[in-house]
Amino acid sequence: MAIADSFNNACGTAFTVTQLKNRYKQIQVDFKIIKRLKKLSRWLWNDNTCMLEVDDDVWDVELAAIKAKVEKGKLDPEYKRAVAIRNSGFLLWHNTL
Secondary structure, eight states: OOHHHHHHHHHTOOOOHHHHHHHHHHHHHHHHHHHHHHTSTTOEEETTTTEEEOOHHHHHHHHHHHHHTSOTTOOOHHHHHHHHHHHHOOTTHHHHO
């Protein structure tokens, strides 16, 4: 039985292998971003909300730094994920530790 079939049977879903691979890559990017930011001073992790807590100006500086690494006209997946993490947190964090 394929991994996707096993996952779908266990979770009651109908994801394709490609969808599962894409989600796995996204989770890896999210995890790396959060892990790196948690090591910085002033960045705190709130276990209740599964969100990083820091002043908006600090988030703005970090997002600008990520965006500066990107070529003009093309946003890096890390930037898009960092914005998503800023807005909605990372609920899988508890399950990955």
